[in-house]
Amino acid sequence: MMRAWILPVLVVFCGSVVGMGLILQGSPGTAVALLLPFLMIAGVNSSLIFPRSVGAQEAQRRSAVDGRPVVFWRPGCPYCIRLRIRLGLRAGQLHWVDIWRDPAGAAVVREANDGNETVPTVVVAGRPHTNPAPEWVREQLSPSA
Structure with missing residues (x-):
């Protein structure tokens, strides 16, 4: 922390x-x-500036229930900041995991990125996407979310 x-x-x-x-x-x-x-x-x-972070297991459980993406991030990351700002109010609809606070989240990111802690890594329907465009992430949110 x-x-x-x-x-x-x-x-x-x-x-x-x-x-x-x-x-x-x-x-x-x-x-x-x-x-x-x-x-x-x-x-x-x-x-x-980021929505409250949850643990990786809790975020994955919530995502399985509501279908919303999980964003793995860390403070100070300019790409995470860009994603957060560009999502605006819709950022609160995602499940955020701070990999510096959650070792399990860091492990998920390393597994998805060949051992690197590259963030943001967005997991949609169980598939990781490294540093996706904010517009693409916004499209992954269902209209009812």
Whole structure:
């Protein structure tokens, strides 16, 4: 869990150091204006923008019941962030598994990607798809979902 927060914490720390330097130089307005993008970058690279993650077994069980895809992801992954943002509100209809929190999820991803933890890996009807287009993932959601 800790490594999921390393990048966001480092980004906030760097922004704070730069902001403090600007404050000490007498530019508090510039410091605040510069700190806001650092905070936004940290937020996007954290797990805060993703729907609540479940374990791989629970996600696969839920998917078998409702037919919705399972997305295996990790914080800080630019492709996962792109998928999440492009799905918009429909992202909540998917089952999300953070492979850094769930060793079983990481094992599923390694098995699907020749031993690599390549994410996002989306499993639809038991078949894994590595880094699919967000539009394709959206099409996999049934209209009733």
